[in-house]
Amino acid sequence: GENVEQHPSTLSVQEGDSAVIKCTYSDSASNYFPWYKQELGKRPQLIIDIRSNVGEKKDQRIAVTLNKTAKHFSLHITETQPEDSAVYFCAVGYGNNRLAFGKGNQVVVIP
Amino acid sequence: GAVVSQHPSRVICKSGTSVKIECRSLDFQATTMFWYRQFPKQSLMLMATSNEGSKATYEQGVEKDKFLINHASLTLSTLTVTSAHPEDSSFYICSAPEGSTDTQYFGPGTRLTVL
Numbered sequence: 001g002e003n004v005e006q007h008p009s010t011l012s013v014q015e016g017d018s019a020v021i022k023c024t025y026s027d028s029a030s031n032y033f034p035w036y037k038q039e040l041g042k043r044p045q046l047i048i049d050i051r052s053n054v055g056e057k058k059d060q061r062i063a064v065t066l067n068k069t070a071k072h073f074s075l076h077i078t079e080t081q082p083e084d085s086a087v088y089f090c091a092v093g094y095g096n097n098r099l100a101f102g103k104g105n106q107v108v109v110i111p
Numbered sequence: 112g113a114v115v116s117q118h119p120s121r122v123i124c125k126s127g128t129s130v131k132i133e134c135r136s137l138d139f140q141a142t143t144m145f146w147y148r149q150f151p152k153q154s155l156m157l158m159a160t161s162n163e164g165s166k167a168t169y170e171q172g173v174e175k176d177k178f179l180i181n182h183a184s185l186t187l188s189t190l191t192v193t194s195a196h197p198e199d200s201s202f203y204i205c206s207a208p209e210g211s212t213d214t215q216y217f218g219p220g221t222r223l224t225v226l
Contacts, residue, residue: 034214034215036217041220043218043219044155046216096143097143097208097213097215098145098157099145099215101154101155103154104153
């Protein structure tokens with residue numbers, strides 16, 4: 001099956017700085033790459049996704065970049081705010097619309 | 112985005128009993144839904160794919176006789192944890208893709224505690 005890895009596991013940033021989380025995957029046939037934000041005890045919320053026909057996608061302070069050759073994609077959060085503190089999961093689409101999730105990154109924004 | 116609901120939000124049961132969890136797509140139809148399990152501070156692990164009108168597809172290592180899945184209609188899938196034991200205590204979350212895309216929307220989850 002798909003092997004998905006996220007780095008770093010924990011990331012602390014000063015409010016206003018940028019945060020970058022990287023995700024690597026194993027199956028070169030994968031073509032759908034979403035990022036989810038999960039606050040404690042709540043559902044994962046889709047924050048941005050990208051498909052393999054583009055290299056970058058941006059939505060306000062959130063962006064995702066994809067390098068299919070190297071099989072990695074990254075989440076970029078600019079001008080971080082305390083409400084950005086959460087666990088972020090990358091996922092990779094594979095076979096029959098299934099998603100394989102990474103282990104998650106705990107992002108802490110320090111006011 | 113699309114809305115997915117789950118019921119109940121939390122349940123506490125005795126060891127050996129069965130628990131049913133419902134997952135509903137509220138404003139769209141879903142021929143496929145997915146069931147995940149999430150242990151504290153861990154990732155989401157896909158358990159099975161629920162298919163409307165046919166049998167569920169289970170991931171490797173997931174016991175189909177223990178986790179019964181029924182996709183009764185285009186808006187409802189149920190997961191029944193049979194003969195629950197304390198090690199089944201977890202956060203169970205469903206998701207559904209909207210339309211023909213693979214964009215998935217998650218339910219709010221069900222916290223199961225087995226005493």
